[in-house]
Amino acid sequence: MSRFTDRTAVVTGAAQGIGAATAHRLAGEGAAVAVVDLVADGARTVADEITAAGGRAVAIGCDVTDADAVEAMTAQVVETFGGLHVLVNNAGITRDNLLFKMPVEEWDAVLAANLTSMFLCCQAAQRQMVTARYGRIVNLSSRSALGNRGQANYAAAKAGVQGLTATLALELGPFDIAVNAVAPGYVATPMTAATAVRTGSDPAAHQQRAAEQIPLRRVAQPAEIASVIAFLASDDASYVTGQTLYVNGGAR
Template sequence: GRAVGIGCDVTDPAAVAAMSDRVVQAYGGLHVLVNNAGITRDDLLFKMPLPHWEAVLTTNLTSMFLCCQAAQQHMVAARYGRIVNLSSRSALGNRGQVNYAAAKAGVQGLTATLAIELGPYNVTVNAVAPGYVATAMTAATAQRVGSSPEEHQRMVAEHTPLRRVAQPTEIASVIAFLASDDASYVSGQTLYVNGGAR
C-alpha cells in the first residue's frame, strides 16, 4: 500500500480542510476517517483551570466535529464512507477527569447524530470506547499518581473481568472492523472495548 504523512492541527478548521483535500488529491477519494486525537489534563473539578477544560474539549471533541465536517462532503458525494470516532470508558464518569469524560461523552452524542444525518448517503458513523490500554498516555497517568506503569496496569487488571489491560492492537482491530464492509449495517453505535469492566 501507499501512505502519505500530513502534519495537521486538528483544532484548526483551515488545516483540517487542507488535509482532507490533500488526501482526496493523493488517493482520488476519502473513504475512511478515524478520529483518534486526544489529550488529558486531569484534575478535580474544584482545582481545574479553565484552559485545561478548554484544551481537552477542543482537542478531543471539537477536532472530531471539524474532521467529520471536512470528510463528509467527499463521502456524501461518493455515497460511501466509514467514520470511526474514539470515545472512552471515561464517558461514563471518572474521578479527576471532568473535562475528558465530558468530551468523550460528547463523542458518543456526535456519533449517534452523524449516523442519522449521514446514513442516507451510505456513510456509517460509529465510536469505539476503550477501557484501560497500555499506552504512553496511561503510563504518564500512572507516573502522575505516583505509580509505575506496570503497577498501575496490575491494579487496573485486578478489577477487570479479563484480568489484564488492553494492548493497542486490540483496539485497532475493532476500529478496522467498523471501517470495513463487514460492518456495513452497523452505524450509530458505541462499542465498549474494556475487557468486560462495568
C-alpha cells in the same frame, strides 16, 4: 484479508498508541493511509514503517482543532490518494484534575482536542463521502464517558463523542455513510503510561492495579482496539451505524 483495497483512510493521532496500531491494521488490509498527527515528523515513523512493509501511507502534520488546517489536510489526502473513504478520529489529550482545581484552560484544551476536532474532521470528510455516497467514520470515545474521578473535562468530551456519533449516523446514513464509536477501557499506551507517572505510579504497577478490576484480568493492547476499529470501518459492519461499542475486557 484485503477489506480496504482501493480505500483511503485518515487516522488522526496516529503517531503512537491506538492511532499507530490502527494505521498499521488498515494499511495491512490494503488501505492507503494518511497518518495524521500534530507534527508530521511524529507521524513519519509510522508512515515509513507502513511503506517499508509494502503498504501506502503519507505522514501529514495537522492541528485537528484548527478548521483551516483540517480542510487543508483533507484536500491533501484527496489529492494524494484520489478520495477519502474511512475516517478514524483518534486524536486526543488528557489534562486530569479534580473539579475544584481545574483551570478553564484545561477544560477548553481537552474539549477542543477530543470533541471539537472530531466535529471538524467529520465535517471536512463528509463532503467527500456524500459526493461518493459512501463512507465509514469511527470516533474514539472512552469508558471514561461514564464518569471518572479527576477527568471532568475528558469524560464530558468522550460522552459528547457518543452524542455526536449518534447524530451524524442519522444525518449521513442516507448517503451510505456509517458512523460509529469505540469506547476503550484501559489500554497500554504512552498516554496511560504518562498518566501513571503523573500520579506518582510506575506504569507497570498502574496497569496491574487496573487489571485486577477487569474480568479478563489484563489491560488491552493497542492492536486489540485497532481490530475493532477495522471491523467498524469495513463493509463487514455495513449495517452497523450510530453505535458505541465498549471494548474494556468486560469491566462494569
